[in-house]
Amino acid sequence: MKKVVIVGAGPAGMFAAQELIKSGLYDVTVFEQRLRAGGSGLGSDGKLNLHPKIGGDLTEFMPLEKAEGVINKIDETFQNYGVEQGTYDEKQLEKLSTKADQAGMKFIKIRQKRVGSDRLHKLNEKFQTDLKNKGVKFNFVTKVKDFKLDGTKITEVETSKGNFPCDFVISAPGRTGSLRLKPVYDKLGLECIFNPVDIGVRVEFPSSLMREIVEDYGCWDAKFLIRTPTFDDKVRTFCVCPYGFADIESYGDGLVGVNGYSNYDTRSDNTNLALLVTVGLTEPLNDTTEYGRSIARITNMLGGGKPLIQRYGDFKRHRRSDPKSIEENHVEPTLSLDKATPGDLGLAYPYRILVNILEGLEKLNTVIPGLAEDSTLLYGPEIKFYARRIITIEKGGYKTLQTNVPNLFVAGDGAGVSRGIVGAAASGMIAAREIIQLYRKLRTY
Numbered sequence: 001m002k003k004v005v006i007v008g009a010g011p012a013g014m015f016a017a018q019e020l021i022k023s024g025l026y027d028v029t030v031f032e033q034r035l036r037a038g039g040s041g042l043g044s045d046g047k048l049n050l051h052p053k054i055g056g057d058l059t060e061f062m063p064l065e066k067a068e069g070v071i072n073k074i075d076e077t078f079q080n081y082g083v084e085q086g087t088y089d090e091k092q093l094e095k096l097s098t099k100a101d102q103a104g105m106k107f108i109k110i111r112q113k114r115v116g117s118d119r120l121h122k123l124n125e126k127f128q129t130d131l132k133n134k135g136v137k138f139n140f141v142t143k144v145k146d147f148k149l150d151g152t153k154i155t156e157v158e159t160s161k162g163n164f165p166c167d168f169v170i171s172a173p174g175r176t177g178s179l180r181l182k183p184v185y186d187k188l189g190l191e192c193i194f195n196p197v198d199i200g201v202r203v204e205f206p207s208s209l210m211r212e213i214v215e216d217y218g219c220w221d222a223k224f225l226i227r228t229p230t231f232d233d234k235v236r237t238f239c240v241c242p243y244g245f246a247d248i249e250s251y252g253d254g255l256v257g258v259n260g261y262s263n264y265d266t267r268s269d270n271t272n273l274a275l276l277v278t279v280g281l282t283e284p285l286n287d288t289t290e291y292g293r294s295i296a297r298i299t300n301m302l303g304g305g306k307p308l309i310q311r312y313g314d315f316k317r318h319r320r321s322d323p324k325s326i327e328e329n330h331v332e333p334t335l336s337l338d339k340a341t342p343g344d345l346g347l348a349y350p351y352r353i354l355v356n357i358l359e360g361l362e363k364l365n366t367v368i369p370g371l372a373e374d375s376t377l378l379y380g381p382e383i384k385f386y387a388r389r390i391i392t393i394e395k396g397g398y399k400t401l402q403t404n405v406p407n408l409f410v411a412g413d414g415a416g417v418s419r420g421i422v423g424a425a426a427s428g429m430i431a432a433r434e435i436i437q438l439y440r441k442l443r444t445y
């Protein structure tokens with residue numbers, strides 16, 4: 001049997017392993033540097049956005065109909081591991097969509113499910129055990145350090161526990177893992193381009209403001225796309241955490257930002273969401289990651305090494321929030337003041353991003369009345385960095401996940417092709433299917 005090595009046991013690696021082992025054609029080994037499978041979103045609340053163009057665009061790789069089939073397969077797998085069916089009020093969602101249209105926004109109607117932060121570990125354990133029982137070999141606490149080439153093909157992966165022979169590799173190390181593997185990719189001559197970066201704030205407000213959308217319409221993670229009047233820039237809502245909590249996220253090298261999560265069983269009185277401005281750059285600086293990090297750096301510097309928190313009323317009036325104004329605020333922050341410093345985001349963010357946040361929030365207020373009240377809280381930095389996109393070969397008018405090194409495939413957030421659990425899972429499946437197809441072709445000749 002041909003040997004496939006998968007780097008990383010995140011959603012991309014796990015779904016790739018599932019697809020390969022199901023084919024019965026491969027000996028599948030997963031190397032994961034951590035203690036368990038699940039990847040970077042293991043601490044999240046596991047929102048599943050079941051849409052071929054959310055969290056990555058699957059239509060780059062196949063026609064829409066086929067892409068929907070991939071999404072349905074992923075949905076099936078999650079259902080098998082206990083994720084409940086969502087219920088939606090289609091009529092109300094239509095109405096919400098019309099309201100958004102009237103305000104010059106786009107509401108993206110998608111099938112969504114939610115695992116819940118407190119249930120995600122169990123789901124991953126079940127998935128891992130199932131794959132193990134089917135024959136996938138997992139090597140935890142084992143870091144892949146290098147790929148050894150013989151001619152044009154990788155014949156061995158070097159790990160922290162020795163070298164391992166292989167016929168194919170799927171590299172799915174996630175965004176941070178991909179940064180660390182950059183010297184290895186460079187050595188193999190893989191070309192990359194920068195993806196845009198999303199810079200914005202985490203917005204926290206009373207959960208009552210979105211209760212109808214969440215509870216009655218069944219829309220847990222409402223996605224609105226906004227074009228702002230002044231700059232005609234793209235602003236969007238992302239990762240809505242109903243009854244959730246704001247939390248610190250490490251951006252590495254001592255930089256911190258804010259993220260959000262919701263539990264399945266315990267609730268706060270607030271809901272939070274990310275409001276993000278998409279920034280793409282060209283020459284002379286196309287490094288969107290460095291640009292985002294420099295904004296995070298200034299924000300952290302002003303916050304004394306912590307993120308900033310500001311009342312929207314103060315943000316609008318260009319004045320600093322202070323501990324007293326936050327303590328007296330109607331909305332009580334879920335991130336305590338020992339973790340975020342009351343301050344002025346206006347001193348840290350470029351003018352264009354500030355205007356986009358302000359205009360985005362005011363527009364959203366038409367579909368979520370009360371959101372643009374003075375007592376709404378903003379936390380920053382909230383930045384979504386995306387890995388550089390690894391250039392892969394094209395076949396039949398579609399992109400593939402096969403790199404210039406013929407037996408090296410890439411998948412997930414680390415390849416710059418996804419930015420979410422479902423998108424990463426789908427890319428893992430696609431990479432696996434490409435390997436399976438290659439094998440079948442080889443056998444027909």
Ligand SMILES: Cc1cc2nc3c(=O)[nH]c(=O)nc-3n(C[C@H](O)[C@H](O)[C@H](O)COP(=O)(O)OP(=O)(O)OC[C@H]3O[C@@H](n4cnc5c(N)ncnc54)[C@H](O)[C@@H]3O)c2cc1C
Binds near residue numbers: 044
């Ligand atoms: C706080 C947080 C909340 C999130 N919430 C959501 C959400 O609700 N819904 C959603 O869709 N997405 C969410 N995401 C994003 C989602 O988690 C990612 O998009 C997804 O996990 C990417 O999957 P992946 O398999 O590409 O990479 P990852 O999940 O990052 O997995 C990569 C794995 O590879 C391992 N690895 C890296 N380098 C090596 C190496 N050299 N050797 C061996 N192993 C290696 C890593 O340890 C990791 O386990 C969230 C992310 C974060 C950080």
